[in-house]
Amino acid sequence: MNQFNRLDSYKEMVRIRQYESRILQEYHADKQPAWDIGAGLIPGEMHLAAGQEPAAVGVCAHLKKGDAITAPHRPHHFALAHGVDMKAMTAEIYGRDSGLCRGKGGHMHLFDPENHFSCSGIIAQGYPVACGQAFAFKRRSTDNVAVAVAGEGAANQGAFHEALNLAALWSLPVIFVIEDNDWAISVPKSHSTATASNADRAAGYGIPGVRVENNDVEAIFEAAGAAVDRARAGEGPSLIEIHTLRLWGHFEGDAQAYRGAELETVDERDPIPRYAKSLVDLGELTEDQIVTIAAAADAEVDAAIQFAVSSPEPKPQDALLHVFA
Amino acid sequence: MNQFNRLDSYKEMVRIRQYESRILQEYHADKQPAWDIGAGLIPGEMHLAAGQEPAAVGVCAHLKKGDAITAPHRPHHFALAHGVDMKAMTAEIYGRDSGLCRGKGGHMHLFDPENHFSCSGIIAQGYPVACGQAFAFKRRSTDNVAVAVAGEGAANQGAFHEALNLAALWSLPVIFVIEDNDWAISVPKSHSTATASNADRAAGYGIPGVRVENNDVEAIFEAAGAAVDRARAGEGPSLIEIHTLRLWGHFEGDAQAYRGAELETVDERDPIPRYAKSLVDLGELTEDQIVTIAAAADAEVDAAIQFAVSSPEPKPQDALLHVFA
Amino acid sequence: MTVTDTETAARRITTAKAMAEGIGLEMRRDPDVFVMGEDVGAYGGIFGSTTDLFGEFGADRVIDTPISETGFIGAGIGAAVEGMRPVVELMFVDFYGVCMDQIDNNMAKIHYFSGGNVKVPMVLMTAAGGGYSDAGQHSQTLWGTFAHLPGMKVVVPSNPYDAKGLMISAIRDDNPVLYIFHKGVLGLGWMTNNPRATGHVPEDPYTVPIGKAAIAREGTDVTVATISLSVHRALDAADELEKEGISIEVLDLRSLVPLDREAILDSVRKTHRLLVVDEDYQSFGMTGEVITTAVEGAFDYLDAPPARIAIPDVPIPYSRVLEQFVLPDADKIVAGVKSLLTA
Amino acid sequence: MTVTDTETAARRITTAKAMAEGIGLEMRRDPDVFVMGEDVGAYGGIFGSTTDLFGEFGADRVIDTPISETGFIGAGIGAAVEGMRPVVELMFVDFYGVCMDQIDNNMAKIHYFSGGNVKVPMVLMTAAGGGYSDAGQHSQTLWGTFAHLPGMKVVVPSNPYDAKGLMISAIRDDNPVLYIFHKGVLGLGWMTNNPRATGHVPEDPYTVPIGKAAIAREGTDVTVATISLSVHRALDAADELEKEGISIEVLDLRSLVPLDREAILDSVRKTHRLLVVDEDYQSFGMTGEVITTAVEGAFDYLDAPPARIAIPDVPIPYSRVLEQFVLPDADKIVAGVKSLLTA
Numbered sequence A, B: 001m002n003q004f005n006r007l008d009s010y011k012e013m014v015r016i017r018q019y020e021s022r023i024l025q026e027y028h029a030d031k032q033p034a035w036d037i038g039a040g041l042i043p044g045e046m047h048l049a050a051g052q053e054p055a056a057v058g059v060c061a062h063l064k065k066g067d068a069i070t071a072p073h074r075p076h077h078f079a080l081a082h083g084v085d086m087k088a089m090t091a092e093i094y095g096r097d098s099g100l101c102r103g104k105g106g107h108m109h110l111f112d113p114e115n116h117f118s119c120s121g122i123i124a125q126g127y128p129v130a131c132g133q134a135f136a137f138k139r140r141s142t143d144n145v146a147v148a149v150a151g152e153g154a155a156n157q158g159a160f161h162e163a164l165n166l167a168a169l170w171s172l173p174v175i176f177v178i179e180d181n182d183w184a185i186s187v188p189k190s191h192s193t194a195t196a197s198n199a200d201r202a203a204g205y206g207i208p209g210v211r212v213e214n215n216d217v218e219a220i221f222e223a224a225g226a227a228v229d230r231a232r233a234g235e236g237p238s239l240i241e242i243h244t245l246r247l248w249g250h251f252e253g254d255a256q257a258y259r260g261a262e263l264e265t266v267d268e269r270d271p272i273p274r275y276a277k278s279l280v281d282l283g284e285l286t287e288d289q290i291v292t293i294a295a296a297a298d299a300e301v302d303a304a305i306q307f308a309v310s311s312p313e314p315k316p317q318d319a320l321l322h323v324f325a
Numbered sequence C, D: 001m002t003v004t005d006t007e008t009a010a011r012r013i014t015t016a017k018a019m020a021e022g023i024g025l026e027m028r029r030d031p032d033v034f035v036m037g038e039d040v041g042a043y044g045g046i047f048g049s050t051t052d053l054f055g056e057f058g059a060d061r062v063i064d065t066p067i068s069e070t071g072f073i074g075a076g077i078g079a080a081v082e083g084m085r086p087v088v089e090l091m092f093v094d095f096y097g098v099c100m101d102q103i104d105n106n107m108a109k110i111h112y113f114s115g116g117n118v119k120v121p122m123v124l125m126t127a128a129g130g131g132y133s134d135a136g137q138h139s140q141t142l143w144g145t146f147a148h149l150p151g152m153k154v155v156v157p158s159n160p161y162d163a164k165g166l167m168i169s170a171i172r173d174d175n176p177v178l179y180i181f182h183k184g185v186l187g188l189g190w191m192t193n194n195p196r197a198t199g200h201v202p203e204d205p206y207t208v209p210i211g212k213a214a215i216a217r218e219g220t221d222v223t224v225a226t227i228s229l230s231v232h233r234a235l236d237a238a239d240e241l242e243k244e245g246i247s248i249e250v251l252d253l254r255s256l257v258p259l260d261r262e263a264i265l266d267s268v269r270k271t272h273r274l275l276v277v278d279e280d281y282q283s284f285g286m287t288g289e290v291i292t293t294a295v296e297g298a299f300d301y302l303d304a305p306p307a308r309i310a311i312p313d314v315p316i317p318y319s320r321v322l323e324q325f326v327l328p329d330a331d332k333i334v335a336g337v338k339s340l341l342t343a
Ligand SMILES: Cc1ncc(C[n+]2csc(CCOP(=O)(O)OP(=O)(O)O)c2C)c(N)n1
Pocket: A073, A074, A121, A122, A123, A150, A151, A152, A153, A154, A155, A179, A181, A183, A184, A185, A246, A250, C038, C067, C069, C091, C095, C098
């Protein structure tokens, strides 16, 4: 297993958080006076992953060149942690011609073949795809792995079941990651499944399943390491459920009235200040560093947004391109 | 729980077997000289359930008026055991106007609202439907239950997963029955799932799961009784996997080359002679009775086929009716 | 419609509210009606189709589901078969692919397969349409896909009055009805303001018949047959064209199944020219069917080959400029009408 | 086609064999080609599309799957995205509903969503069609459904020669190709004998271009545009009509996406009359699209309104008399042609 690097992990989580915070701000900035989802420089739905950084950072720390990720509608944290170019991704979110997908995909359809990264807007759609990527990796005798990520809500979709069964049957190098942030839009986990832990479902496929509590990047790293090692060794798939936190609304514009009292405790559960504090307590991080790390992240994000904003829009008639290769 | 009646159960199994045997014979009778699936009095695919009678008889012994069954493409044994009228069903299989569905459905689409029986040709399609029937039963404060039946191959279909989760979540009175006959057409269970027993999957939904070995009608009766009692008591769904036997081909015309040596042992595993022998050994059945029971079944089957054959065909233009109510 | 609504004539509500109101009225009338879907409860439906119903009817009759469309649509079928009248929401029509088997091969076919013995009185409602940069898995309309497959009615309202009346008709219908609402006609506070998405709706229950088109605007020179948000676009185009002395008749088809072929023919026999406008993919869809209907029934009346405007057989792109390029709009309709008149 | 096949001119095989042969040749040529689906292994495919491949290539490249269409079609997409060239079988096209999300919203859309950066070189092959009383969940054709949705090619061969050449083209194509084979054109030993389902097929590899229609029979009086088994029906009708001195041109469209609109127009400009025959549901499908194509491009050439024969918007019934009533056949085509000529 890889060695865990606390400082790097902290930095990466901050990098993601600064990104999401800034997108949040830019997204809302120009939707006034009457808030209009289709208006502004960043139109459309926007699902941000603030609070879920530990999942992406803990898992991706084990990945190397050639490893694949399929992410869901909430993809930025995994994209960034897996090395997707921030500029190209941002330009895509801004719908620019220099975007990862030339503006055709948008924030739910980030395709980066270089990094074998993709995401999609249909719940659990990426689960079977990861099996096929893993199949190709295995067939070509690489030790690459595929990571399939989705929320706890997705674990009740048929594709989840079929993919786990297939991966187990064919002993494919897949790591199935469930980000349990307690909510699927307004539906709490208790209203979507009778099982407390989806990790318990792994047994039904004859594969290991673990649940990691407390949104703890180090524990996530441990669990993911075991799963990745197992996959690279040709021993087959694993399932990891990570109990994480949706810090903000399901999508931007979500008033979250349904969340009730739970919402009040959200900030105190934010994993980043908590982790910062524990690193400071351990003497591995200083208050100064906290500031400089955030500033470095901000600078990178600034540059990415600058790149996006200054990139040209696609030509309208290019909408007709790329239906077929 | 109901009291098990050995002789009645034996009779019902024989009744089903005589039915399937006779359909087998009639189905092939007029497809010569060149065997043509679309020719003859009974055209189309034909999936017979010989060898699987214990499942239907053991389960249906617990059902009463108002209980529902959704069956798969191999439906006759459950239809008959659940009280679907043999004449109307046979007329349907013969495509007659007097058929259960006026000739529109055929052997994979037997709808009997009177007995809340239905079946379908898409794998696992009936699983979610049973949840909805159970939902209606519960909502109306009846103690009726819905039984969803499918093969072990169907347990790898997404609908299986979604239905089990829903039934568990809403504590619906459903009994999920998997008939594990070792094969899904030519694919053995070992090539379709890494789990030996689908009963192990129940835990992933927080519901009871049992596997019944040996195609034993009495053990099936026991397991089904517990599940039905639980459902009627409002305690929620259960999953039962029954290890049964596909005595014949997947569908008629299947040469079964893929079955290899296993095929040679099929006859000795036939549950009906075996059960007859055990009842004879117990002194609950005589050799004479064996003959008269078979003869009575034959007579009923004769009458049903007679009814079908002598019924008129639908009027061709009636094909245009019943798209909408 | 059956009510006199003099005192409510000024009552103006949005299409979303009108839908929810229609459901609520039927729920009060008939205890077998219930609602089920993702976020239909406390949230009130992502697009407001169940606004306030949870408050009135509670979690027993307005039921949030897991993200298991095959599971809960199949369950809706089971409940309907047993005589209940479920109103099931598929959040976006784009998600049909995870549950199409239950919709097409089950919900829509049971009545026929059973030789008429089993009824499936179920409404499947779902949001459709683009225009706000939600990209290709959240912006499709797909009504042509469903209309091609026999056994379900396909209803697509364009305004508040029809939305309520068609919803009540759909719930009372003994057949499965796919009720597709375009997000752009709902009058949502968080989408671009659309004045035509708010309108007069009587408070009392009333029905609008399924299968009857409406003349949204009478005209003499060209028939523009369309549906849903494109009715608004066509009406905008009509205003534009009127300034130039061109009079178009806007036909709001309102349902694709049944398709009101007589209304199409009547209008074409009057105007002699037909433009079909659709926000679904162009080929193998609504535009071809409507044009073929006109050709089959009014060939000799046609002074020019019928024309069409639809999504040019590409997925819906994300970027605003790309998306707007492929969507129908008033300008394209104006141009289409003019080129029909010079053809 | 690129081969000279003088020595194999007498080599006659069935359509099913021709398909399997095409796949086998590509598997020999390219180690990235593999086959996956239910019963494609030892069984050889329920309709023989993989006959003998398991014997030659083994379980590693001819892979039986669980009944998890979403799972294994999705896996095919994943493998294709990584550069493999999967040939995936969906046993009956009717089963599309359990996996349509992977087919339409994923396989067909990835290339576009990625702005052209990701390719999905995958063949999804599937059996279609009725006529042998397999009832409504095993007898549909549904090609119109797929052709409506952008991003996948839709290929529908009618004979052995095309089946092999189109299969090789499909496998070599960098796009997702839905390859639909009608059971009635396969030449299966257990279905009604169809002499047109066996024909000359060169042993060597060759391609048939995707997107080009073929004139299956030249004629002058009426164009009958159709596809798959209905090409056979039309050819039978042509024989019949010839006796009465009526000459029809039978156009085998061969693929619906791309649709060879030029070929349709060329033929209509020649014959001035068009009958479209389809075994898919009539409304919102192929017949409307082909007729609209003719109207858009050759309106002034048409001496009569184009007509169509298709499944009359009912599910496929089981009983033979009912099913035959709704299927197109040579008699209906003969009658359709005659009424076009008297129109
Ligand atoms: C098949 C499908 N059904 C429904 C949706 C709508 N939808 C988008 S996100 C979401 C909730 C997802 O919850 P979860 O999987 O827990 O992920 P989270 O949003 O919490 O990260 C839903 C229902 C969808 N995109 N696809």
